Amino acid sequence: MTEVVVVFHSGYGHTQRMAQAVAEGANAQLLAIDAEGNLPAGGWERLKAADAIIFGSPTYMGSVSWQFKKFADASSKPWFSQDWKDKVAAGFTNSAGMSGDKLATLTTLFTLAMQHSMIWVSQGLMPSNTKAARRDDVNFLVSYSGAMAQSPSDGGVADMARGDLETARLFGARVAEIARRLQR
Template sequence: MQLRVAVLFHSGYGHTAKQAEAVAAGARQVAGAEVDLISIPDLTEETWPVLDAADAIIFGSPTYMSGASAVFRGFVEATSARWADNLRWRDKIAAGFTNSGSMSGDKLNTLTELALFAAQHGMIWVGLAAFSGWNTSTGTIDDVNRLGSWLGAMAQSNNDQGPEFGPCPSDLRTAEALGRRVAEVTLRHTRGRLAEPEPAQPAAA
């Protein structure tokens, strides 16, 4: 079965782009998944239909000043026509990821913002199904989900270093796990919809 997953993101300095690539790589691990990786500045009238045709959209933004970037917010407002068009993205699978310089950096607020945006479009949000790491005496920075997030994938990158130094490998594996989970859930969701019986037609008068 074929399914289409779009990973749509904004990255100011390249760190969130690296995270987005890991999300896409995880989704591609699921057989039948076709993945489109789209940077918001590259979104054109020709690429909007890719989002419309996707079975799942995974949103990504850096966390700036406690929330999503202005570029991502511009995209959110640009979707209003699709919202007004009878919730065109209704029942698509959705998920999200974010990166910031601080360990916390209020990244949860950004993920909440992304989830509420998806909910307003009638989408179905999928979180990260992974135990938190780095929270015991034997835990390390190499643990998957080391930042302990379930609403989406979080990553941390040092403010004074470029994307060649961050996010760290465990944060990228966490992003990969999110992409894989979204593709798996989307596959089950799509199969379920295809198995639904056709609605009964009213009897002829």
């Protein structure tokens, strides 16, 4: 069986809700980075045992949260021993702005995966970029590098676009399928 872990930080719950959708699609375990930037007990071991790791962070000031960055910096120990080499990797993010410089966050997640010699999986969904497209359509934000979501700055988790959450779920399913194919 393919083991997928979604490791993420969420400041206000929106990225956690997105992580849940990704995990649902991937049939994955959730691994939350806490408010101090730490993993729970056994977290590093779960990542080492995984076949695929999906990284998630909100986009704050054009990059990952400081808590996610602390986790990324602490991953130098698994990097040194090449624990994540050839594992499947992917990433997702959420911000209040329609753009919000989310691509910069996905690039940071991609770079982390490349530092670890991982195999990156793209979004794999066609964009919803026609005149007929609606906000709740899949891949409305038109991302190819990973999953993106936009949440109003004055809205709660319940205000997240259904299309963004479905995009996240489909993305998780894609990552899990690629990981399964590579295991054969």
